[in-house]
Structure formats: C-alpha cells, structure tokens
Amino acid sequence: NAGVTQTPKFQVLKTGQSMTLQCAQDMNHNSMYWYRQDPGMGLRLIYYSASEGTTDKGEVPNGYNVSRLNKREFSLRLESAAPSQTSVYFCASCSGTGANEKLFFGSGTQLSVL
Amino acid sequence: GENVEQHPSTLSVQEGDSAVIKCTYSDSASNYFPWYKQELGKGPQLIIDIRSNVGEKKDQRIAVTLNKTAKHFSLHITETQPEDSAVYFCAALTGANNLFFGTGTRLTVIP
Numbered sequence: 001n002a003g004v005t006q007t008p009k010f011q012v013l014k015t016g017q018s019m020t021l022q023c024a025q026d027m028n029h030n031s032m033y034w035y036r037q038d039p040g041m042g043l044r045l046i047y048y049s050a051s052e053g054t055t056d057k058g059e060v061p062n063g064y065n066v067s068r069l070n071k072r073e074f075s076l077r078l079e080s081a082a083p084s085q086t087s088v089y090f091c092a093s094c095s096g097t098g099a100n101e102k103l104f105f106g107s108g109t110q111l112s113v114l
Numbered sequence: 115g116e117n118v119e120q121h122p123s124t125l126s127v128q129e130g131d132s133a134v135i136k137c138t139y140s141d142s143a144s145n146y147f148p149w150y151k152q153e154l155g156k157g158p159q160l161i162i163d164i165r166s167n168v169g170e171k172k173d174q175r176i177a178v179t180l181n182k183t184a185k186h187f188s189l190h191i192t193e194t195q196p197e198d199s200a201v202y203f204c205a206a207l208t209g210a211n212n213l214f215f216g217t218g219t220r221l222t223v224i225p
Contacts, residue, residue: 004157040217041217042118042203042215042216042217042218043158043203043215044215045212045213059212090158092157100146100207100211100212100213101146101148101163101207102160102163103150104160105150105157105158105159106157107155107156107157108155108156108157
C-alpha cells in the first residue's frame with residue numbers, strides 16, 4: 001500500500017515548455033487534489049476532483065489543466081511553463097466525495113522553470 | 115474568502131519543553147480545523163483535527179484547542195522530542211467546503 005505516489009520528484013523546465021505531473025493513489029479514495037507550496041504562502045489549491053469524472057478549479061488554477069483519468073489517477077498539466085510556476089507541487093486524496101477532510105499527501109514534485 | 119493566519123513562523127524549544135502554535139481564521143462558518151506536520155522532503159501528514167462542536171482534543175503528547183468566539187485555535191505539543199522538529203500547518207474548512215492553510219511554523223527541538 002504505497003498511498004499517494006507522485007512522479008517525477010524533480011523537474012527543470014525552460015519557459016514555454018510543457019509537462020505533465022502524474023499522481024496515483026491506491027486507497028480507493030474518491031477525491032483528489034493538486035496543491036502548490038511556495039515559501040511563506042502555505043499550500044494553495046490549484047484544482048481538485050471531487051469524484052471520478054469531475055474536476056473543479058481551486059484558488060490558483062491559471063496556467064494549469066487537470067485530468068482525472070480514472071479513480072486512481074489525477075494528472076496536472078502545464079501547457080506553457082512560466083517562472084511564476086516554480087514551486088513544489090503536492091497531490092492529495094481523501095476518501096469522502098469532495099470532503100476536504102483527512103487528506104493524504106504525496107511526497108511532492110519540485111519544479112523549477114528557468 | 116477565508117483568511118488563516120499562523121504564528122509564529124519559527125519556533126525553537128529545548129527538548130522536553132512545550133510548544134504552542136496559534137492560528138486565527140476569519141470565516142465564522144468554518145467548522146473543521148486540521149493540523150498537518152511536514153518533515154523535510156515529504157508531504158504534509160495529518161496529525162490531529164478538531165470540529166467546531168468540540169473545544170479541545172488530545173492525542174498523547176499533542177492537543178488542539180478551539181475558541182469559536184475568538185475564532186482562533188492552537189496546537190500544543192508537550193514533552194517535545196527531536197523528532198517533533200518539522201513544519202506545522204494549520205487549516206480551516208469553510209462552510210463552502212474550501213480548505214485554507216496557514217503559512218506554516220518551523221519548529222526546531224534542540225536536544
């Protein structure tokens with residue numbers, strides 16, 4: 001039981017490049033989330049999926065897209081990376097449907113955009 | 115929207131002493147308040163949570179208190195140990211089911 005698995009752990013991009021961050025959970029959770037963590041700003045919600053087949057914007061969605069591929073997998077895509085997207089990205093899941101409680105987090109992806 | 119403020123941003127204590135981290139929130143409809151611990155290079159992990167119908171909750175060396183009237187809640191860690199060193203985040207869940215995090219407290223326990 002691995003919990004929430006994120007890949008890659010580290011990534012360096014040039015401005016304008018695209019990439020997809022992958023996330024998978026093996027806990028049969030309904031809800032999945034993408035957060036970004038910046039120094040002095042805590043965790044901010046980018047997008048979430050309350051259940052398979054649904055996605056919704058969070059607090060800071062601009063510049064990102066998401067796909068809930070199935071119940072296990074929730075990916076985050078940067079179509080044209082910008083230096084402002086340099087951050088640590090965390091995927092999370094919880095058992096409730098859009099419950100936002102008792103989140104389980106992955107170990108993060110450190111992204112640098114040059 | 116909700117505004118969660120967390121203090122202090124850094125905290126150093128001697129091993130065995132107590133540590134207290136405080137958070138305030140602005141949305142009176144917020145009803146669920148979790149605390150997460152983040153160790154270096156890892157994702158945040160839930161350590162304790164409290165709902166708005168409870169004033170205090172305790173789990174071994176950690177406790178959380180909630181004052182709904184003043185809209186603040188606190189994390190208390192007693193008999194601190196070096197493994198308690200980490201960044202701690204508070205959060206508040208609004209009535210609209212949005213979770214907002216504080217900016218974090220870096221706790222260092224000095225052996």
